[in-house]
Amino acid sequence: MICCINPDCPNPLNLEGKKFCQTCSTxxxxxxxxxxxxxxxxxxxxxxxxxxxxxxxDKLNERCVIKQLAPKFxxxxxxxxxxxxxxxxxxxxQELGEHPQIPTLLAYFEQDGCLYxxxxxxxxxNLLKELQLRKSYSYQxxxxxxxxxxxxxxxxxxxGVIHRDIKPENIIRCQTDGRLNLIDFxxxxxLTAKVQNKIGxxxxxxxxxxxEQIRDGKAYPSSDLFGLGATVFHLLTGISPFALxxxxxxxxxxxxxxxxxxxxxxxxxxxxxxxxxxxxxQRYQSVDEVIGDLTQKPVVQVPAANRYSTVKPPPTQTPxxxxxxxxxxxFLTGGVILLLGLGDVxxxxxxxxxxxxxxSLNQPKINPDSREAILRHPSPISFGNFxxxxxxxxxxxxVLSVAISPDxxxxxxxxxxxxxxxxxxxxxxxYTLIGHSNRVNVLAISPDxQKLVSGSEDKTVKVWxxxxxxxxxxxxGHSDSVHALAITPDGKTLVDGSxxxxxxxxxxDTGRKIHTLTGHSFWVRSVAISPDxxxxxxxxxxxxxxLWYxxxxxxxRTLIGHSQTVTSVAISPDxxxxxxxxxxxxxxxxxxxxxxxxxxxxxHSKTVTSxxxxxxxxxxxxxxxxxxxxxxxxDTGKQxxxxxGHSQTVTSLALGLDGKTLVSGSEDxxxxxxxxxx
Numbered sequence: 001m002i003c004c005i006n007p008d009c010p011n012p013l014n015l016e017g018k019k020f021c022q023t024c025s026t027x028x029x030x031x032x033x034x035x036x037x038x039x040x041x042x043x044x045x046x047x048x049x050x051x052x053x054x055x056x057x058d059k060l061n062e063r064c065v066i067k068q069l070a071p072k073f074x075x076x077x078x079x080x081x082x083x084x085x086x087x088x089x090x091x092x093x094q095e096l097g098e099h100p101q102i103p104t105l106l107a108y109f110e111q112d113g114c115l116y117x118x119x120x121x122x123x124x125x126n127l128l129k130e131l132q133l134r135k136s137y138s139y140q141x142x143x144x145x146x147x148x149x150x151x152x153x154x155x156x157x158x159x160g161v162i163h164r165d166i167k168p169e170n171i172i173r174c175q176t177d178g179r180l181n182l183i184d185f186x187x188x189x190x191l192t193a194k195v196q197n198k199i200g201x202x203x204x205x206x207x208x209x210x211x212e213q214i215r216d217g218k219a220y221p222s223s224d225l226f227g228l229g230a231t232v233f234h235l236l237t238g239i240s241p242f243a244l245x246x247x248x249x250x251x252x253x254x255x256x257x258x259x260x261x262x263x264x265x266x267x268x269x270x271x272x273x274x275x276x277x278x279x280x281x282q283r284y285q286s287v288d289e290v291i292g293d294l295t296q297k298p299v300v301q302v303p304a305a306n307r308y309s310t311v312k313p314p315p316t317q318t319p320x321x322x323x324x325x326x327x328x329x330x331f332l333t334g335g336v337i338l339l340l341g342l343g344d345v346x347x348x349x350x351x352x353x354x355x356x357x358x359x360s361l362n363q364p365k366i367n368p369d370s371r372e373a374i375l376r377h378p379s380p381i382s383f384g385n386f387x388x389x390x391x392x393x394x395x396x397x398x399v400l401s402v403a404i405s406p407d408x409x410x411x412x413x414x415x416x417x418x419x420x421x422x423x424x425x426x427x428x429x430x431y432t433l434i435g436h437s438n439r440v441n442v443l444a445i446s447p448d449x450q451k452l453v454s455g456s457e458d459k460t461v462k463v464w465x466x467x468x469x470x471x472x473x474x475x476x477g478h479s480d481s482v483h484a485l486a487i488t489p490d491g492k493t494l495v496d497g498s499x500x501x502x503x504x505x506x507x508x509d510t511g512r513k514i515h516t517l518t519g520h521s522f523w524v525r526s527v528a529i530s531p532d533x534x535x536x537x538x539x540x541x542x543x544x545x546x547l548w549y550x551x552x553x554x555x556x557r558t559l560i561g562h563s564q565t566v567t568s569v570a571i572s573p574d575x576x577x578x579x580x581x582x583x584x585x586x587x588x589x590x591x592x593x594x595x596x597x598x599x600x601x602x603x604h605s606k607t608v609t610s611x612x613x614x615x616x617x618x619x620x621x622x623x624x625x626x627x628x629x630x631x632x633x634x635d636t637g638k639q640x641x642x643x644x645g646h647s648q649t650v651t652s653l654a655l656g657l658d659g660k661t662l663v664s665g666s667e668d669x670x671x672x673x674x675x676x677x678x
Contacts, residue, residue, distance in 0.1 A: 001013050001014065001015065001016065001039065001040070002014055002015075002016055002018070002028060002030065002037070002038065002039070003038040003039055003040050003041065003052060004021035004023070004024060004026055004028060005026075005029055005032070005038055005050075005052070005068065005114075006021065006024050006026040007044070007049050007050050007068060007070045008024070009021060009023055009024040009026065010023060010024075011023040012024075012040075012041055013040060014028060029111075029112075031057065032054075032066065032111060032116060033107065033109055033111060033116075035056060035057060035058050035107075036054045036055070036056055036057075036064065036066060036107075036118060037054060037055045037057060037061075038052045038053075038054045038066065039052070039053045039054055039055060040052065040053050041053075042065065049067065049068035049069045049070040049114065050068050051065060051066070051067050051068070052065070052066045052067075052068065053065065053121070054066045054118070056106065056118075060647070062121075063121040063123070064106055064118055064119065064120060064121045065103070065118070065119050065120070065121050066116055066117070066118050067086075067089075067116070067117040067118075067119070068114055068115070068116055069082060069083065069086045069114060069115040069116075069117075070113070070114040070115075083115065086115055086117065087115075089117060089185045090105060090108040090117050092161055092185040093105035093117070093119055093185060094108075095159060095161075096155070096156055096159065096161065096185070097119075097120070099152060099155050099156075100179070100583075100606070100607075101148075101152045101179055101180060101181045101182060102152065102155075102156075102181065102182055102183075102185075103119040103120040103121075103122060103181065103183055104119065104120040105117070105118070105119055106118040106119060106120065122172045122174055122181045122183065123174065123175045123176065124172050124173045124174045124175040124176075124181075125172065125173060125175075126168060126169050126170070126171060126172045126173075127145075127168035127169075127171045127172075127173065127180075127231070127235060128167075128168035128169045128234075130168075130173060131168065131234070131235055131238065135238065136238065136261070137235045137236060139264055139265050139268055140501070140521035140522070140542075141521075141522065142232055142235060142236060142268060143268065143294065143521065144521055144522045144541065144542060145180065145232070145235070146228070146232065146271075146290070146294055147294065147542075147543070148179065148180045149171065149180055149182070149228065150228075150287050150290055150291050150294070151287075152180070152182050153166075153182075153221075153224055153225075153228065153287050154287040154288070154291075156182075157221045157224070157286070157287060161185075162219040162220065162221065162223060162224055163182065163185065163224050163227075164204050164209070164213060164219045164223065164224070164227075165184060165204050165205055165208070165209070165227070166182075166208060166224050166227030166228050166230075166231060167205050167208040167227060167230070167231055167234075168231050168234055168235065169184075170182065170183050170184045171183070171231070176649075176667075177565070177567075177583065177607060177625075178523060178525075178541055178565065179564075179565065179583065204227075205227075205242065206242055206245045206246070207230060207240065207241030207242035207243070207244060207245035207246075208226075208227045208230040208231065208241055208242070209223070209226070209227060210222075210223050210226035210227075210278070210280065210283075211250055211278055211279075211280075212280050220280065221285065221286055221287065222280050222283045222284060222285050222286075223280075225275055225283060225284045225287070225290065226275060226276065226277075226283060228275060229272055229275025229276040230276065232272055232275070233256055233259075233272065233276065236260065236261075236264065236272075237259045237260060237261060238261075239259050244259075250278045253276045253277070253278050254278065256272070256273075256276055257269075267293070267294070270293065271290065271293050271294060274293075275290070390427050390672070390673040391645075391670050391671070391672050391673070392411075392413075392422065392427055392670060392671040392672075392673070393669070393670055395413075395415055395669040395670065395671075396415075396416070396669065397415065397416040397439075397669060398648075398649075398651065398665075398666070398667040398668075398669060399413050399414060399415070399651060399652070399665030399666055399667075399669065399670065399671055400414050400439075400440070400441055400442070400651050400652065400665060401413065401414050401440070401441065401442045401443045401651070401652045401665060402443070402652050402653070402654045402663045402664065402665040402671060403443040403444055403445045403452070403654050404424070404445070404654045404655070404656050404661070404663055405445050405449045405466065406445070406447055406448070406449045406657055407449055408424060408656040408657060408658060408661060409423065409424055409425065410422065410423065410424060410430070410445075410449075410466070411424050411654075411663055411671065411673075412443050412445060412452055412466075413443070413665055413671055414439070414440035414441070414442075414443060414454070414665075415432070415440075416439050416440070417434070417436050417437065417438060417439055417440060417456075418432050418433060418434050418436075418440070419432065419433040419440055419443065419452070419454055419464075420432050420433075421433070421452075421466070421469070422671075424661070424663075424673070427673075431469045433452075433454075433464055433469055433471070435462055435464075435471050435474075436454065436456040436457075436458050436460070436462065437456075437458040438456055438457035438458035438481075439456065439457045440454050440455070440456050440457075441455050441456060441457060441481060441482060441483045442454070442455040442482065442483055442484055442485050443455075443485070444485040444486065444487050444494075445466060445487075446466075446487050446491045446508065447487065447489055447490070447491045448491050449466060450465065450466060450467065450491075451463055451464065451465065451466060451472070451491075451508065452464040452465075452466040453485055453487065453494060453508075454485075455481075455482030455483060455484070455485050455496055455498075456481065456482060457481040458481075459476075459478045459479065459480060459481060459482065459498075460474050460475060460476055460478070460482070461474070461475040461478075461482055461485070461494070461496055461506070462474050462475070463475070463494075463508065463511070473511045475494075475496075475504075475506055475511055475513075477504055477513055477516075478496075478498040478500050478502070478504065479498075479500040480498055480499035480500035480523075481498065481499045482496050482497070482498050482499075483497060483498065483499060483523070483524070483525045483526075484496060484497030484498075484524060484525055484526045484527040484538075485497075485527070486527045486528055486529045486536075487508065487529070488529050488533040488550070489529075489531055489532075489533050490533060491508065492507065492508055492509060493505060493506065493507065493508060493514070493533070493550065494506040494507075494508045495527050495529060495536055495550070496527065497524030497525060497526065497527045497538055497540075498523075498524055499523040499524075501518070501520050501521065501522060501523060501524060501540075502516050502517060502518050502520075502524065503516070503517040503520075503524055503527060503536065503538055503548070504516050504517070505517070505536075505550065505553065514553075515552075515553035516553070517536070517538075517548055517553050517555070519546055519555050519558075520538065520540040520542050520544070520546060521540075521542040522540055522541035522542040523540060523541040524538050524539070524540050524541075525539060525540065525541060525565070525566075525567055525568075526538065526539035526566065526567060526568045526569045527539075527569065528569045528570050528571045528578075529550065529571070530571050530575045530592065531571070531573060531574070531575045532575055533550060534549065534550055534551065535547055535548070535549065535550065535556070535571075535575075535592065536548040536549075536550050537569045537571060537578055537592075538569065539566030539567065539568060539569040539580055539581075540565075540566055541565045541566075543560075543562050543563065543564060543565060543566060543582075544558050544559065544560055544562075544566065545558070545559040545562075545566055545569060545578070545580050545590075546558050546559075547559070547592075547595070557595050559578075559580075559590055559595050559597075561588050561590075561597050561600075562580065562582040562584050562586070562588065563582075563584045564582055564583035564584040565582060565583040565607075566580050566581070566582050567581050567582060567583060567607060567608060567609055567610075568580065568581040568608060568609060568610050568611045569581075569611070570611040570612060570613055570620075571592065571613075572592075572613050572617040573613060573615060573616070573617040574617050575592060576591070576592055576593070577589055577590065577591070577592060577598070577617070577634070578590040578591075578592045579611050579613070579620055580611075581607075581608030581609065581610065581611050581622060582607070582608055583607040583608075585602070585604050585605065585606060585607065585608065585624075586600050586601065586602050586604075586608070587600070587601040587602075587604075587608055587611065587620070587622055587632070588600050588601075589601070589634070599637050601620075601622075601632055601637055603630055603639050604622065604624040604626050604628070604630065605624075605626045606624055606625035606626040606649075607624060607625040607649075608622050608623070608624050609623050609624055609625060609649060609650060609651055609652070610622065610623040610650065610651065610652045610653045611623075611653070612653045612654065612655045612662075613655075614655065614659055615655070615657060615658070615659035616659065617634070618633075618634055618635070619631055619632060619633065619634060619640065620632045620634055621653055621655065621662060622653075623650030623651065623652065623653050623664060624649070624650055625649040625650075627644070627646045627647060627648060627649065627650060627666075628642050628643065628644055628646075628650065629642070629643040629646075629650055629653065629662075629664055629674075630642050630643075631643070643664075643674060645672055646664065646666040646668050646670070646672065647666075647668040648666050648667035648668035648669075649666060649667040649668075650664050650665070650666050651665050651666055651667060652664070652665045653665075659676070660675060660676040661673065661674070661675055661676075662674040662675075
C-alpha cells in the first residue's frame with residue numbers, strides 16, 4: 001500500500017502502482033524528495049497537515065516519521081504561527097537529536113507548497129497506550145520513569161529549550177531497549193529574555209500545562225516539571241488530568257491525593273506534591289532539585305574496599321519528610337511498624353552476609369582487595385585475530401540470541417517465535433523448533449550439550465532436547481517476558497531474568513522452582529553464574545548489578561557505577577572478575593569478591609548489548625548498538641580490534657569452548673561466524 005499525502009483525504013491508502021488517489025483524485029507522490037515512501041497516516045494535525053509513517057529507501061527501507069505542514073489559511077496569522085513553530089521544531093531536533101532519547105532529525109524540506117520534517121521512528125508504545133495495556137504502575141516503576149526522563153529534561157533545559165507539552169502521549173518506550181524517548185518538540189520555545197518577558201501564545205495541553213503557560217504563554221524549566229508531575233499522577237491513578245481540569249480547573253492539584261487507589265511512599269508523595277504546585281514559586285525550579293530529592297538516601301559508612309556496594313541502613317536514618325505525610329502513610333500501610341521493629345535485626349544480618357561473601361570467595365595467595373591481582377594477565381595471543389568466515393541469512397526478523405553447543409558443532413538462534421538450530425561447520429539449518437506463542441528473546445545450551453533452553457515474550461521458559469528437537473517441559477511462573485538465561489556449570493540449575501523485575505531459580509532436571517529473587521526495581525535483562533556455581537550476577541534497567549547466593553537466594557550486595565541501564569553481565573572463567581555493559585556506552589570491570597570497581601572500558605559509541613570472556617579469561621568481546629564488536633585486552637584495558645560487518649545492532653555473542661569461533665546475532669537479520677585466522 002502507498003499513502004496519499006493530501007491532508008484532507010478521508011481515505012488516503014491506495015494500492016501500489018496507482019497514479020491518482022482512489023478517494024480524492026490527488027496525484028500520488030511515490031517518493032518525497034526521491035527518498036521517502038509514505039506508508040500510512042499516524043495522526044492528523046487538524047487542517048495544518050498530518051504525520052505519516054514512512055520508509056527511507058536510502059537506508060534499506062528503515063522506518064521514519066514525516067510531519068507535514070500544509071496550512072489551509074494562506075497568509076493568515078495562524079499560518080505564520082504554524083510555520084514558525086514547525087521551523088522551530090526542526091531546529092530543536094537538529095540541536096537536540098544527539099541525545100539517545102530524543103528522535104534524530106533526518107531531513108527538512110519544502111515540496112509542492114508544503115513543509116516536511118523527517119525524524120527517527122521510535123518503535124514502541126507511548127506511556128498512555130502502555131497505561132491502557134497494563135492498567136497500573138508500582139511505586140518503583142514510577143520512580144524508574146522519573147530516573148529515566150529527568151536527565152533528558154535536564155539535557156534540553158541546559159540548552160535553553162522548554163518542551164512545553166510533557167504528557168504520556170509524548171513519551172515513548174522503545175520496544176528494543178526499554179528507554180523512554182521524548183518526542184514532539186512542536187510546542188518548544190527557546191528560553192530567551194523575549195520569551196520570559198513578553199506574553200506569548202498559549203501552547204500546551206490543558207491539565208498537563210501549568211497556569212503560567214496557559215494563562216500567560218510563558219514557559220520555564222519549572223513548567224515542564226509540572227507536566228512531568230501531571231504525567232506521573234495520570235500513570236499512578238489512571239485518571240486524566242485533562243478531565244480533572246475541565247471540571248475543576250487547577251483546583252484538582254491541591255487535592256490530588258484523594259484520587260490515589262493505594263498509598264504511595266513518603267518520598268514519592270513529597271516529590272509529586274512539589275511537582276504539582278499551582279504557583280511556580282512553590283514548585284521545583286530545576287531538574288537537579290528533583291533528582292536531589294529522588295536520590296536522597298541515608299548513607300552507611302562502610303570500609304573503602306566495599307564503597308561500591310550498597311547496604312540498607314537502620315530505619316532510624318531516613319530522609320525527613322513532613323510529619324503529616326509520614327503519619328498518613330503509617331495509617332494507610334499496616335506493616336510499617338513491624339518493619340521498624342525488625343530493622344536493626346535485618347541490618348545486622350546484612351552486614352554478616354556481606355562479611356561471609358568476602359570470606360567465601362577469597363582465593364589462596366590472592367589479596368581480594370588488590371586491583372592488580374585481578375587485572376594482571378599475560379598478553380592475549382590469538383583471540384584478536386578473528387575474521388568473518390561466514391554469514392547465515394534467511395531470517396525475516398532480528399536475531400536476538402545465539403548459543404553454541406559445548407562440542408562446537410551446533411548453533412541455536414531465535415527466529416521470532418521459532419528457534420533455528422544450525423550445523424556450525426556447514427551453515428545448514430538442522431531443524432526449527434516451534435512452541436512459543438510470542439517472540440523468543442534468549443537461548444542457552446546446557447554444559448553437557450543435551451538441553452536447549454529458551455525464554456520468551458510469552459512469559460515462559462521452555463526446555464528442549466537439543467539432539468531430537470523434542471520439547472521436554474515448559475516452566476511457568478513469570479508475569480512478564482523472560483530476557484535472560486544462565487545454567488550452572490553442573491547443568492542442574494537454571495537461572496532466568498524477567499521484565500517482572502524478578503529472577504527465578506529452577507531445577508533444570510525436574511522443572512521445579514527453587515527460588516524467586518526480588519530486589520531489582522525494574523526489568524532484569526541479564527544474568528550470569530560464577531564458575532563454581534555459587535554466585536548469581538544480575539543486571540537491570542534500574543542501572544544496578546546485584547550479586548546473590550544461588551543456594552539460598554539471598555542478596556549479597558548491589559554494585560552501583562553505571563549511569564544508565566545495565567544490559568549485560570559476564571563472569572570470567574576464573575570467577576574473579578565481573579564485566580558489565582550498559583546503555584551508558586561503557587563496560588565496567590569489577591572484583592567479584594568485594595565489589596570493587598577495577599576499570600572502565602570506553603570505546604563504543606552506543607549501548608553495549610552483549611559481553612563474553614575468552615576461554616582463558618584474558619580478553620573480553622563486546623557487542624553494541626553501534627553495529628560493531630570490540631575485543632579488549634583485560635590487562636591494559638585497551639582495544640585489540642574492532643570487528644565490522646553487521647549493518648544493525650549486534651544483539652548477542654557466543655564463543656566456542658576452544659576460543660576459536662565467535663558467533664554474533666544482529667538486528668540486521670543475520671548471524672555472522674568469526675574464526676581465528678592463523
